[in-house]
Structures are given as structure tokens and as C-alpha cells.
Amino acid sequence: MLMKTGLATTARLAPAALAVGLALVASGAPAATQGQPVPECGGAVICARERWNDTGVDVTAGEPVHFRISGTWYDAGEEATFEGYAKPLFAPVAWLRRYPGARWFALIACVERTRHCAPVRADRPFVPVTSGRVYMYANDLWPMYSNNRGQLTVERVIDPR
Known part of the structure; x- marks a missing residue:
């Protein structure tokens, strides 16, 4: 004792x-000060070339999850953060992105590799509609992952409130 x-x-x-x-x-x-968000130890590496990246984070339906993201990745020669980028030239094929409602190369979170997905945002939590493991990917055309490079680091942040 x-x-x-x-x-x-x-x-x-x-x-x-x-x-x-x-x-x-x-x-x-x-x-550490009381009341500040605390990242979990380590973090997951989200590779731009991978169609599915296992974060190691398990979630419960309806419970908000906050992430801290760092790093840079590239779609061919286009540099992007987790928020992605806009490219008017690609507008005619934008509907073919894996998640059409988000920008090119936006970080997308899904539960158990399903269609229960949403873009990861800095200003609000990811709220899963189902329970399970979180997988992430760069929002791109399914056949175009071979020209991607770089990685992001994603940490689940525990909010002590």
C-alpha cells in the first residue's frame, strides 16, 4: 500500500x-491540468495508400469521440491535411469519391468498414451510429490509392468533463 x-x-x-x-x-x-483533454498514449498511423487503416479505437454507438490529428499526406503531388483539399478540375468525378460529400483527401472515419462513415473534423466529435472498431482512410477514388503517399497520426482524446 x-x-x-x-x-x-x-x-x-x-x-x-x-x-x-x-x-x-x-x-x-x-x-497535466484538470479539465484539459488528454490524448491516449501513442496514436494510430493513417497511411494515405491504405484503403482501410485500423485505428485500434473501439467506440460505442452515440458516444462522441474526439480525435487529435497531425501530419501531412499527398494525393499525387497535391499536399493535404486531414481536412482535405478542393480541386475544381476534379469536379466532374467528385461524385465517385468514396465519401462524395467530403473534400478530396479528407480523413474519413468508419465503424467496422461499413458505410457508417463521417469526415473527421477538428471542431466537433465523431459520433458513431453503431458500435465497433474505427477504421480511417483518405477520401479518394477507389482505384487511385497507388499515387498517394504520406501519413497522419490520429490520437483519441479523452475529454475529462
């Missing part, structure tokens, strides 16, 4: 945990 005093607790920590804690203190890293 851990005691409430700092020294007694520190003495009982595993050496590796103690080293990590001391390194954080020495680096001046800020302590």
Missing part, C-alpha cells in the same frame, strides 16, 4: 518510473 507522503511514495516506485518522473521534472514539462 502506498503512503500519502511524497518521499515514501517515491521510494516505492519502480526505478524506471522514477527515472521518467525525474526526467519530466528536470525538463520543465508542465503537469
